[in-house]
Amino acid sequence: MNYRHAFHAGNFADLVKHGTLLRLLEALLSDPAPLTIVDTHAGAGGYDLDGELARRTGEAAQGVFRLMAASTAPAPFDGLKSAVRRGNPEGGVRFYPGSPSLIATLLRQGDVYTACELRDDDSALLARTLAAQAGARAVQADGFATAERAAQQAGRLFVLIDPPFERADDYERIAATLDAVLATNRRACVAIWLPLKDLETFDGFLRRVEPAAPSLLVAEARLKPLADPMKMNGCAMVIANAPAGLAVDLEAICGWVVETLGETGGKASVWTTDA
Numbered sequence: 001m002n003y004r005h006a007f008h009a010g011n012f013a014d015l016v017k018h019g020t021l022l023r024l025l026e027a028l029l030s031d032p033a034p035l036t037i038v039d040t041h042a043g044a045g046g047y048d049l050d051g052e053l054a055r056r057t058g059e060a061a062q063g064v065f066r067l068m069a070a071s072t073a074p075a076p077f078d079g080l081k082s083a084v085r086r087g088n089p090e091g092g093v094r095f096y097p098g099s100p101s102l103i104a105t106l107l108r109q110g111d112v113y114t115a116c117e118l119r120d121d122d123s124a125l126l127a128r129t130l131a132a133q134a135g136a137r138a139v140q141a142d143g144f145a146t147a148e149r150a151a152q153q154a155g156r157l158f159v160l161i162d163p164p165f166e167r168a169d170d171y172e173r174i175a176a177t178l179d180a181v182l183a184t185n186r187r188a189c190v191a192i193w194l195p196l197k198d199l200e201t202f203d204g205f206l207r208r209v210e211p212a213a214p215s216l217l218v219a220e221a222r223l224k225p226l227a228d229p230m231k232m233n234g235c236a237m238v239i240a241n242a243p244a245g246l247a248v249d250l251e252a253i254c255g256w257v258v259e260t261l262g263e264t265g266g267k268a269s270v271w272t273t274d275a
């Protein structure tokens with residue numbers, strides 16, 4: 001496992017993922033019934049954009065730095081912008097929240113959040129990030145298996161799946177986990193982040209998961225045409241049992257990211273697989 005999210009924190013893909021995550025959570029937490037949340041691939045929890053790893057790639061320059069400087073960002077980004085401001089009380093944009101920080105601060109009494117991370121270093125940072133957060137726990141365990149186990153308990157469930165895609169079988173493991181979660185908890189909301197490199201890999205994934213999840217909400221942010229399969233040309237969120245109204249937010253999020261950070265031939269689209 002070579003991947004470390006610190007190299008990529010706050011890039012365009014994080015804006016799509018975390019903007020979506022916060023809108024999703026707002027909808028799910030508007031229901032007073034307790035929510036169980038599993039973050040299958042949690043990373044370190046939060047990131048120092050002044051740190052060596054983030055500076056080596058500089059990806060936040062075409063991501064959160066642009067978002068925080070923009071006067072035109074649409075309202076669905078308000079939650080993410082507020083979270084970044086809260087994490088930087090002295091101003092500027094040095095610290096960027098990962099999915100664990102974003103989720104943990106929204107938990108209500110009775111909600112339970114499990115953040116999974118396998119790496120020793122990031123898992124130690126994650127434990128520190130979540131140490132003082134009631135209802136949240138960091139586990140050094142396989143996220144796919146943890147989500148499957150959580151689905152076996154009754155109750156409302158939200159699963160965020162965000163693997164590093166450094167293993168050839170990551171797509172199949174996501175699909176198998178989605179199958180298993182929906183087979184035991186058919187109303188679970190499952191949000192999956194995917195890179196967009198070439199179209200056939202993405203289409204093949206959607207064909208694979210369709211039998212278990214016939215009505216998926218798909219949001220694509222293609223920064224450029226999918227011409228070079230060796231590059232991350234964009235990213236997508238694929239969501240099972242998406243809350244009503246989320247599509248409009250995703251159109252705004254992906255639309256702004258493509259318009260602001262994309263190149264000629266970029267395209268944002270939001271659609272459902274049964275349309």
Ligand SMILES: C[S@@+](CC[C@H](N)C(=O)[O-])C[C@H]1O[C@@H](n2cnc3c(N)ncnc32)[C@H](O)[C@@H]1O
Nearest residue numbers: 005041042043098099116117118142143162164
């Ligand atoms: C893309 S990063 C996660 C970023 C995080 N979700 C966020 O938005 O802030 C993926 C992380 O998954 C971890 N990882 C890889 N395979 C895993 C597995 N099977 N279970 C749990 N964590 C895993 C990697 O070490 C890496 O830190």
